[in-house]
Amino acid sequence: MTVLLFLVPLALALGFVGLMGFLWSLKSGQYDDLDGAAQRVLSDDDIEEEGR
Amino acid sequence: MSAPALDFEALVTRGKDGSFRLEAAIEGMTCAACIGDIESALRNLPGLIAARVNYTNRRLSLEWRESAFELAGVFERLRRMGYRLHPFELASGERAEEEASKRLLRCLAIAAFAAMNIMLLSAAVWIGEDTDIDPATRDMFHGLSALIALPAAAFAGQPFFESAFNALRARRLNMDVPISLGVVLALAMSVNETLTHAPRAYFDSAIMLLAFLLLGRYLDAAMRRKTRGVAANLAALRAPLACRLGADSRETMVAAAALRRGDRVLARPGEVLPADGVVTARVSTLDEGIVTGETARRPVSRGERVYAGSLNHDGALTLEVEAAGAGTLLGEIERLLEKATSARSRYVRLADRVSRFYAPVVHLAALATALFWLWRGASIHDALVTAISVLIVTCPCALALAVPAVQVVASGALFRGGVLLNAADALERLAQIDTVVFDKTGTLTSPHPCVVNARDFDSEIVECAASLARASSHPLAQAVARARPDAPLLADATEERGQGVRALIDGAEARLGSPGFCGLEEEVAHLGALAPDVSLVAFRHGARHALFQLRQTLRCDAAQTLAALARRGLAMEILSGDRAEAVESVAKALDVANWRGGLKPAEKVARIEALRAAGHKVLMVGDGLNDAPALASAHASMSPIDATQFTQAAAAAVFLGDRLAPVLATVETSVEARRVMRQNLALSAIYNLFAVPLAMLGLLTPLIAAAAMSGSSLLVTLNALRTGKQARGFGEGAP
Numbered sequence: 001m002t003v004l005l006f007l008v009p010l011a012l013a014l015g016f017v018g019l020m021g022f023l024w025s026l027k028s029g030q031y032d033d034l035d036g037a038a039q040r041v042l043s044d045d046d047i048e049e050e051g052r
Numbered sequence: 053m054s055a056p057a058l059d060f061e062a063l064v065t066r067g068k069d070g071s072f073r074l075e076a077a078i079e080g081m082t083c084a085a086c087i088g089d090i091e092s093a094l095r096n097l098p099g100l101i102a103a104r105v106n107y108t109n110r111r112l113s114l115e116w117r118e119s120a121f122e123l124a125g126v127f128e129r130l131r132r133m134g135y136r137l138h139p140f141e142l143a144s145g146e147r148a149e150e151e152a153s154k155r156l157l158r159c160l161a162i163a164a165f166a167a168m169n170i171m172l173l174s175a176a177v178w179i180g181e182d183t184d185i186d187p188a189t190r191d192m193f194h195g196l197s198a199l200i201a202l203p204a205a206a207f208a209g210q211p212f213f214e215s216a217f218n219a220l221r222a223r224r225l226n227m228d229v230p231i232s233l234g235v236v237l238a239l240a241m242s243v244n245e246t247l248t249h250a251p252r253a254y255f256d257s258a259i260m261l262l263a264f265l266l267l268g269r270y271l272d273a274a275m276r277r278k279t280r281g282v283a284a285n286l287a288a289l290r291a292p293l294a295c296r297l298g299a300d301s302r303e304t305m306v307a308a309a310a311l312r313r314g315d316r317v318l319a320r321p322g323e324v325l326p327a328d329g330v331v332t333a334r335v336s337t338l339d340e341g342i343v344t345g346e347t348a349r350r351p352v353s354r355g356e357r358v359y360a361g362s363l364n365h366d367g368a369l370t371l372e373v374e375a376a377g378a379g380t381l382l383g384e385i386e387r388l389l390e391k392a393t394s395a396r397s398r399y400v401r402l403a404d405r406v407s408r409f410y411a412p413v414v415h416l417a418a419l420a421t422a423l424f425w426l427w428r429g430a431s432i433h434d435a436l437v438t439a440i441s442v443l444i445v446t447c448p449c450a451l452a453l454a455v456p457a458v459q460v461v462a463s464g465a466l467f468r469g470g471v472l473l474n475a476a477d478a479l480e481r482l483a484q485i486d487t488v489v490f491d492k493t494g495t496l497t498s499p500h501p502c503v504v505n506a507r508d509f510d511s512e513i514v515e516c517a518a519s520l521a522r523a524s525s526h527p528l529a530q531a532v533a534r535a536r537p538d539a540p541l542l543a544d545a546t547e548e549r550g551q552g553v554r555a556l557i558d559g560a561e562a563r564l565g566s567p568g569f570c571g572l573e574e575e576v577a578h579l580g581a582l583a584p585d586v587s588l589v590a591f592r593h594g595a596r597h598a599l600f601q602l603r604q605t606l607r608c609d610a611a612q613t614l615a616a617l618a619r620r621g622l623a624m625e626i627l628s629g630d631r632a633e634a635v636e637s638v639a640k641a642l643d644v645a646n647w648r649g650g651l652k653p654a655e656k657v658a659r660i661e662a663l664r665a666a667g668h669k670v671l672m673v674g675d676g677l678n679d680a681p682a683l684a685s686a687h688a689s690m691s692p693i694d695a696t697q698f699t700q701a702a703a704a705a706v707f708l709g710d711r712l713a714p715v716l717a718t719v720e721t722s723v724e725a726r727r728v729m730r731q732n733l734a735l736s737a738i739y740n741l742f743a744v745p746l747a748m749l750g751l752l753t754p755l756i757a758a759a760a761m762s763g764s765s766l767l768v769t770l771n772a773l774r775t776g777k778q779a780r781g782f783g784e785g786a787p
Contacts, residue, residue, distance in 0.1 A: 004189070008196060012169060019165040026157060036107030039084030 067115070071101060074114045074123070079136040081110055086135070093129055097121065109281045112137065153273040159208040160270050163263040166204035167256070170197045174256040187249060194246040194253045201239060201255040208262050209235055211269065225411040233415075234443035235262060241440050257444050257761070264453065264765050272456040278467070294326035295319070297370065315373045319364045321526055327360050329371035336367035339527070348631075349587070363527055406733060418442045421748045434750070442747045445760065446740055453765050454732035457772035462725035465775065470708035471690075471718050478704035480729075481688035482722035484669045488617055488715075489660065489682075491674030492628035492638055495692060497604040498710060499675070501528065501587065503535040505601045513598050515539050516557060517591040520564040524553045528589050529564065531602050552590075562593040575599055606641060613712040614642050617719070623668070627656050629678045656682040673715055690715055721775070728775045732768045739764040 025031070065073045078090070087105045090112065094103040099121025103114050114126065127137055173193045180190060209232070216228035235258045242253040296304045297316040311317065311327050319325050321336070335353040340362045349365060352358055358371065422439035426432070463473045473479065490496050506514050518536035521529040523545035529552075533539070545555035552565010563570045570590040576599065579588075589600045618624060625646040628635045632649035639647035648659065660682055663670050672679070672686035683689035683703050691703035707714035743760050746752045 004192070008173075011172070012196075012200070015165060015169055019161060022161050023158060026154065026161070031157075033106040033108045036084075036087060036105065039107055040087060042084065043088045 071115050071117055074139055076112050076114070076137040076139040078105070078110050078112050078130075079138060080134050081105075081107075089133065090130065090135065093133060094126060097125060097129075100126075149273065149277050153270065153277050156211065156266060156270040156273055159211060160263065160266040162204050163208035163259060163266050166200050166208070167259045167263040169200055170256045170259055173197050174253075181251070190251070191246065191249055194242075194255075197253060197255040198243055198246055201242075201259050204259060205235060205239055205262060208259075208266060212262070212265070225415075227411060230411050230414045230443060230446070231261070231265065234258070234440070237440045238444055241437060254440070254444065260761065261444065264761070268453040268456045271460045274460075311373050313373055317371045317373055319369045319371060321364055321366055321368060323364050325358055325360050325362045325364060325369075325371065327371070327373045329358060329373045331356050331358060331369055332372050333370040334367045336369050337365045339363040339365055365527060414443065414446045417446065417744065417748070424748075425750070438748065438750045441750075441752050442744060445743045445747045445752060453768050453772075454736055455729050457769050458725050458729045458732060458775050461772050461775045462721050466705075466718060466721055469714060469717055471705055471714045472707075473705050474703060478688065479722045479725050481669075481704060482671065482719060483726035485622070485671040485688055485719070487623040487625065487663055487668045488671045488673065489625045489627055489663075489686065490614075490644075491672075491679045491682075492626055492635055493604065493630055494675040495673055495679075496606060496610050496626070496638055496642065496712070498607050499692065500534070500604075501531045501602040502605045503532055503589075503600045503602055504586075504605060506535050509598045509600075510596075513591065513593070513596055516562060516593055517564055517589075517598065517600070519557075520545060520553050520555055520562055520591070521589075523547060523555070524564070528587055528602055529553065532564070532589055532600055535600075557593060560594040562591070564589065564591045566590065567599065570597065572597055572599060606638065607710060607712045609711045609713050611642055613716050614644065616716050620719070622671075622719075625663075627651055627659055627682070629653075629656075653678045653681050657685050660686050671719070690718065725775050728771060732771055735768055735771065736764055 030037070067073060078086075081090070084107065087107055090105050091103055094100060094114075097103075099116050099118075101115045101117065103112060103126075105112050114123075116123075130137055173196055177185060177190055177193050179185075212228045212231050212235070215226065216232040219226040219229060238254040238258040242255050242258070245253050294306055294311055295318045296306050296311065297318055298304060303318065315327075316332065317326060317329065325338075331352055331354050333354065335351065337349045337351045338358060339349050340359065352369070357374070358369075418439045421442045422435045425435035425438055430438075459479055462479055466473060503514075515536050516539075518533050518539035519542050521532035522539065522541050524530070524533075524547050542555045542557070545553050547553045548565070548569070552563055552569040554561055554563045554565075556562070567573055567576045567588060567590040570592040572590045572592065575597070576588060576590075579599065587602045589602060591598045591600065614624060623646075624644045626635060626639050626642075626644050626648070628647070628649050629651055630649055635647050635649035639645075651659070656679065660670050660672065664685075664687070669687040672683050672689045673691070674683055674689070675692050679691075683691060688705075689703040690705045690707060693706050693708045705718060707718070739760065743752070
């Protein structure tokens with residue numbers, strides 16, 4: 001059962017990375033404007049500028 | 053005309069690094085493409101650090117440094133693009149709520165992370181019980197669980213611990229006391245079990261309990277924050293900018309809230325007066341419908357007192373602001389409002405009523421269990437374990453979700469239908485009402501006047517007049533424009549302030565405005581005496597002419613809505629500040645037997661108090677400033693969104709749109725919501741009825757406790773989702 005000794009910590013570490021990611025996204029305001037974020041991804045104004 | 057200077061000093065917040073911030077509600081933002089338009093329009097303004105549109109709550113946040121930046125430039129640029137900005141001060145309540153809701157989400161994330169990982173470990177132990185798990189492995193799993201659970205509970209449990217501590221310090225019991233006690237005891241006991249190599253630990257139950265409770269609270273907070281945000285935007289749209297005159301007659305636009313006593317303010321025709329005051333120059337007529345309920349307009353001249361919320365009709369007025377002092381109408385109404393609100397706050401919410409009774413029972417049951425097992429000769433350890441499992445299993449996961457889940461679903465459905473709930477207990481109050489009291493002006497009648505004799509004229513004439521009317525900002529002209537909303541806009545129309553508009557149509561001059569402006573005095577004389585609330589707008593195009601009669605008409609679905617409310621067995625009454633004859637005709641048209649006219653604000657309150665004393669629960673629907681105290685003193689209250697800010701603050705719910713149907717839908721949804729809330733409470737009571745005896749007998753394994761807890765929470769949540777279906781029907785077509 002020694003496999004548990006690194007599998008369990010590994011699983012926990014991965015979960016912890018996910019949690020930290022969520023907390024970071026919350027802190028950086030990514031949940032403040034959910035509708036806007038969904039619409040902004042469709043905006044293609046920036047492409048025009050690059051093409052010039 | 054150059055744009056007047058802007059002064060929003062009071063609304064600007066300073067950042068630490070010397071930058072300035074301003075938040076503004078955006079009017080006229082209709083689609084997602086507007087995000088890009090607005091942001092790119094502001095991209096190259098000198099001094100501006102950031103301009104970001106929040107599409108969810110339709111706000112723009114601006115950040116700039118002092119040097120070289122002109123706020124007026126932003127307003128002017130956006131105005132030319134068709135957007136209007138309404139800056140506002142974030143109410144301290146709203147910001148605190150946002151912080152609280154973020155904190156709950158953080159706690160929820162941590163509790164959910166911990167619960168999932170502990171569950172994985174626990175599941176292994178449970179399966180291991182059948183397959184002879186190695187005791188060393190089991191101890192390792194328990195130890196790992198402890199390492200995850202203890203810090204997670206210490207962080208995620210804080211909202212509950214704080215609230216329980218505050219309650220205990222005030223010598224009260226609330227729902228958080230058994231929750232905190234259960235969680236702390238379960239964790240302490242589990243640590244003890246782990247150290248003594250016992251086969252069972254309860255980390256999973258304790259953390260899962262926290263996660264579920266946090267979910268309920270977060271949903272509740274998120275729902276309230278959303279409604280609060282929309283309400284704040286609407287308040288900002290309603291709060292008019294005032295045009296302040298400086299000592300050298302320079303015009304500065306300021307937020308109406310920033311006006312001080314003694315300021316001089318200019319109010320143009322078609323504008324709402326921003327403050328109470330005394331007229332110092334010019335004459336005009338005022339529509340004070342929203343203030344007094346009176347529909348006939350009042351001519352005012354120098355030296356007369358006027359009230360905020362009145363609509364200025366004809367001339368540009370200069371006022372000297374006189375907002376301070378308890379003698380003004382605002383002061384009077386504020387005083388009545390305060391009195392009425394304090395009378396209402398004694399109401400105890402359903403969830404609190406249940407928990408007030410529930411918390412002592414839980415503690416007594418746990419104590420009784422421990423004593424019983426001690427008496428039967430069990431060891432102290434076993435007796436404590438059983439008592440804790442009683443505490444955990446009764447900990448009201450389902451109970452905590454039972455009411456908030458329904459509230460979230462029901463208010464979400466109402467929100468989509470254009471009804472915003474202001475107060476947390478609005479649904480419960482609305483469900484209990486048995487009498488509906490309506491105000492007349494602006495509530496039963498539409499807030500704007502309508503053309504009532506459009507059918508008497510050729511449709512071509514009406515269309516011509518509507519085209520012309522669209523060029524004017526005068527309230528009566530706008531009413532004519534509404535008669536034909538699709539009439540084409542005329543490019544070369546010129547407006548003569550206080551007179552009317554004229555333009556060339558098909559080579560002939562067309563005029564719309566006062567009868568004198570169009571030369572139709574004789575025709576007016578032929579009409580004879582008109583009802584006092586009828587206004588005339590004249591139109592002349594070459595030889596053709598028309599006299600439009602305008603008055604306030606009933607909202608289009610007022611009759612059906614009142615009939616439907618009557619069918620529900622609700623008593624109906626009309627209380628109005630308008631003249632008795634005007635009220636009588638409306639009451640007859642709507643088939644309402646009880647009506648009173650000519651009432652002052654205090655008389656409305658007195659009537660509602662009398663109804664309350666007779667044992668009735670009153671829903672007051674009103675919009676005028678004179679209704680605000682009555683709204684606050686009624687059991688529940690609703691207000692259309694066109695109402696004054698005061699009324700919106702006093703009402704438990706506000707509704708959008710030109711129809712009265714939301715009142716009916718709100719009552720129906722609240723009754724349905726209350727039914728589902730009670731079902732949910734019954735469901736969780738039944739769950740406790742089964743689970744508690746098992747726990748008391750010591751038969752409850754952590755697995756059963758966990759399954760029962762999640763199962764009951766799920767059941768309650770699913771049941772709550774049914775509430776939304778009811779209200780969905782009326783939501784279509786609302787903004």
